[in-house]
Amino acid sequence: MFMRIDHVGIACHDLEEKIAFFERTFELTVVAREVNTEQGVKEAMLHIADGEGGGSYIQLLEPLGPDTPVGKFLAKRGEGVHHVAFGVPDVVQALDKIGGRGVRLLDERPRHGSLGSSIAFLHPKDVGGMLTELVQAAERQAGTTPNARNADT
Amino acid sequence: MFMRIDHVGIACHDLEEKIAFFERTFELTVVAREVNTEQGVKEAMLHIADGEGGGSYIQLLEPLGPDTPVGKFLAKRGEGVHHVAFGVPDVVQALDKIGGRGVRLLDERPRHGSLGSSIAFLHPKDVGGMLTELVQAAERQAGTTPNARNADT
Numbered sequence: 001m002f003m004r005i006d007h008v009g010i011a012c013h014d015l016e017e018k019i020a021f022f023e024r025t026f027e028l029t030v031v032a033r034e035v036n037t038e039q040g041v042k043e044a045m046l047h048i049a050d051g052e053g054g055g056s057y058i059q060l061l062e063p064l065g066p067d068t069p070v071g072k073f074l075a076k077r078g079e080g081v082h083h084v085a086f087g088v089p090d091v092v093q094a095l096d097k098i099g100g101r102g103v104r105l106l107d108e109r110p111r112h113g114s115l116g117s118s119i120a121f122l123h124p125k126d127v128g129g130m131l132t133e134l135v136q137a138a139e140r141q142a143g144t145t146p147n148a149r150n151a152d153t
Numbered sequence: 154m155f156m157r158i159d160h161v162g163i164a165c166h167d168l169e170e171k172i173a174f175f176e177r178t179f180e181l182t183v184v185a186r187e188v189n190t191e192q193g194v195k196e197a198m199l200h201i202a203d204g205e206g207g208g209s210y211i212q213l214l215e216p217l218g219p220d221t222p223v224g225k226f227l228a229k230r231g232e233g234v235h236h237v238a239f240g241v242p243d244v245v246q247a248l249d250k251i252g253g254r255g256v257r258l259l260d261e262r263p264r265h266g267s268l269g270s271s272i273a274f275l276h277p278k279d280v281g282g283m284l285t286e287l288v289q290a291a292e293r294q295a296g297t298t299p300n301a302r303n304a305d306t
Contacts, residue, residue, distance in 0.1 A: 001179050001180045001181075002179055002180075002181065002201050002202075003201075003202060004201065004202045004209060005158040005160075005201060005202070008158065008161065008237050008283075010281050010282070010283055012281055012282075018281055021281070022281075024254060025251060025254045025255075025256060025280075026154050026239075026251070027154045027155075028154075028155065048156075048158060049155075049156060049157045049204055049205060051157075051202055051209075052202060056158050056204075056209075060281075077230075078282055079281050079282035080281065080283055081234045081237060081282075084161050086179075098178060098179070101177060103178060124233070127178075128163050128165055128171055128175075128213075128232050128233065129163070129165075129232035129233030130161075130163055130233055130234050
């Protein structure tokens with residue numbers, strides 16, 4: 001079901017400052033930036049590796065305001081790991097299976113994620129305290145090669 | 154510098170219960186169990202994928218007692234993501250570079266990690282609130298193929 005660790009999402013106060021830190025310290029490269037008003041974040045994807053069905057990334061997340069999910073997370077926990085995302089071949093099928101096994105779904109149907117992906121979140125209390133995201137990379141839907149996810153960035 | 158997301162380490166109260174949950178819910182397989190008295194944990198590695206220089210895993214961690222690092226984490230934060238580990242080709246070289254860039258090293262020299270790896274931790278306050286581990290998989294040291302890390306499990 002899980003093909004890769006797609007990304008680790010890290011909540012931060014200052015996206016540009018954190019991008020500069022991760023680039024300088026770990027020699028990573030930003031392959032996409034996005035403002036997602038639906039989720040209330042601006043974000044950047046830093047590429048680590050390519051894998052089956054898509055890539056692996058560090059995702060940096062800065063909230064658009066204090067009343068967003070990431071804004072509330074920062075107020076409560078401070079900067080750090082906000083969620084972990086796993087690549088799946090088909091997010092609808094994965095939701096069916098996982099929901100059928102008793103895990104509460106925060107998204108009953110997929111929504112728009114980073115880099116054109118389809119994503120859905122699972123309830124952290126049902127997954128060992130880890131806010132868990134399922135990611136179906138864009139290329140799978142378009143029928144192109146698995147590792148083309150970075151080609152347009 | 155980073156070749157893959159090696160693993161996400163999740164702190165839990167009951168290792169056997171969480172292994173059963175992750176196997177059943179996400180169709181994952183345990184490839185190694187270990188008791189690490191130095192770190193005060195018993196742990197299991199659940200295989201997700203193979204990648205450059207080693208595999209990607211979910212690592213489940215149960216503390217050996219309340220006064221261990223993971224025991225204190227659980228008391229303070231509850232179950233959830235404890236650390237994130239990234240695969241590097243050479244952990245000594247990576248420590249030199251990262252330490253030279255101003256990040257405090259919790260381990261100045263590598264120590265024994267899961268699956269025969271060499272590991273070192275970085276100070277979470279210097280890495281965006283994320284307890285960060287560097288992993289050099291065992292095969293790199295032995296000169297065998299990168300994906301052989303699961304071969305003996």
